Amino acid sequence: MALSLDLTQDDTRAALAAQAITRADEKPSLIGMDRADMAAALIEAGIPQKQARMRASQLWQWIYWYGHTDFAAMTNIAKDLRAKLADNFTLERPELVEELISTDGTRKWLFRFPARGAGAPVEVETVYIPESDRGTLCISSQVGCTLTCTFCHTGTQKLVRNLTAEEILMQLMVARDRLGDFPDKPPVKAAAKNEEEAFIPDGDRKVSNIVMMGMGEPLYNFEHVKKALLIASDNEGLSLSKRRITLSTSGVVPGIERTGDEIGCGLAISLHATNDELRDVLVPINKKYPIAKLLDACRNYPGASNSKRITFEYVMLDGVNDSLADAKELVRLLKGIPAKINLIPFNPWPGSQYECSSWEKIEAFAEFVNANGYASPVRTPRGRDIFAACGQLKSESERMRKKDRETAEFAARAEALVQPAAE
Known part of the structure; x- marks a missing residue:
């Protein structure tokens, strides 16, 4: 069941409980549970209440620090208890359907998550961008998206459902598995043909930054995203700095203050236009939360400062939003907001109505914005050849469902043709 939260409601947890998505199998995963959830689950499984908190702390370290997927390897837990844990819970990773590696080293993984409730298995894409x-x-935070931004390929896929905290975290955990980013775990041999392109950055952390910029609108899945990011930033587990976590929103204004207060991560805004008339077309949620309301929320974002600036994402569309007048208006709009502006060359996809601005226009735009006091780096397109660049993500689920329908229809027609002869 798809769940799209209206963040103007106070009781979002009640909404989640009412529309809870459960695993199709009966064995729940411990991944995605916070400490309180984990202790409660252990008690439910018959572990004495006095032990539950201590056992949850042990499991937390094995699961999130060491990345273990086998209870039998958790050597500071008694053997009979390990067996009981294995009988009641799972740490199984999702199915890796496909791994693609770009000529620039970017990797794209297609994950398939099991069915939940009455739903079907779903697929999402996750992208890893290595730099020196x-x-x-x-x-990704959702399967598909509701926002239909006209320049975004993901927006052409209808929303299937929200991802759970477990499924959000699994993307990070599998990435760390494959990159050898857990202690004492070597990288997994890449499945792609051009494996030699799959370089890994220097340093202790292979995944040093995460951005909620994949499929979906994170603030329409706030509770699950919040839970996942708080676990990801827990210093006794996955231990990512909140300064290295960025949540990107298309402008769900009621969720912006909550993000700062309850998650405390960096904020990115998909702006892309400097007037409501154009933004209504490019980012239709603007009709509900126009630019003035969006920027007011940014000015009041908890923790925003010159050392923790809000990022404004601005895709460069030829003849649409790339004029010097647009650059001047952008500078005027952002006055008083500690901000930087990421200029994103448009990444084409089949059927798109837009073209990328010329490099001359992009450079002129960037120079003007820089000269007026805002850092405006031009984002280098990464992974275009494997459709892993910004705005290009779209799972194969819809295509596969269409193919399945066509196959079934063809089989039915063939059976109808053969049936009279058989009689």
Whole structure:
């Protein structure tokens, strides 16, 4: 069941409980549980209440620090208890359907998560972008998207459902598995043909940064995203600095203050236009939360400062939003907001109505914004050849469902043709 939260409601937890998505199998995963959830689950499984908190702390370290997927390897837990844990819980990773590696080293993984409730298995894409000094993982929060931004390929896929905290975290955990980013675990041999392109950054952390910029609108799945990011930033587990976690929103205004107060991560805004008339077309949620309301929420974002600036994402569309007048208006709009502006060359996809601005226009735009006091780096397109670049993510689920329908229809027609002869 798809769950799209209206963040103007106070009782979002009640909404989640009412529409809870459960695993199709009966064995729940401990991944995605916070400490309180884990202790409660252990008590439910018959572990004495006096032990539950201590056992939850042990499991927390094995699961999130060491990345173990086998209870039998958890050597400071008694053998009979390990067997009981294995009987009641799972740490199983999702199915890795496909791994693609770009000529620039970017990796894209297609994950298939099991069915939940009455639903079917779902697929999402996750992208890893290695650089010499960092590795950034772009994580999805939903299967599909409701926002239909006209320049975004993901927006052409209808929303199937929200991802759970477990499924959000699994993207990070599998990335760390494959990159050898857990202690004493070597990298997994890449499945792609051009494996030699799959370089890994120097340094202790292969995944040093995460961005909630994959499929979906994170603030329409706030509770699960919040839970996942708080676990990811827990210093006794996955231990990512909140300064290296960024949540990107298309402008769900009621969720912006909550993000700062309850998660405390960096904020990115998909702006892309400097007036409501154009943004209504490019980012239709603007009709509900226009630019003025969005920027007011940014000015009041908890923790925003010159050392923790809000990132404004601005895709460069030829003849649409790339004029010098647009650059001047952008500078005027952002006055008083500690901000930087990421200029994103448009990444084409089949059927798109837009083209990327010329490099001359992009450079002129960047120079003007820089001269007026805002850092405006031009994002180098990464992974275009494997459709892993910004705005290009779209799972194969819809295509596969269409193919299945066509196959079934063809089989039915063939059976109808053969049936009279058989009689």
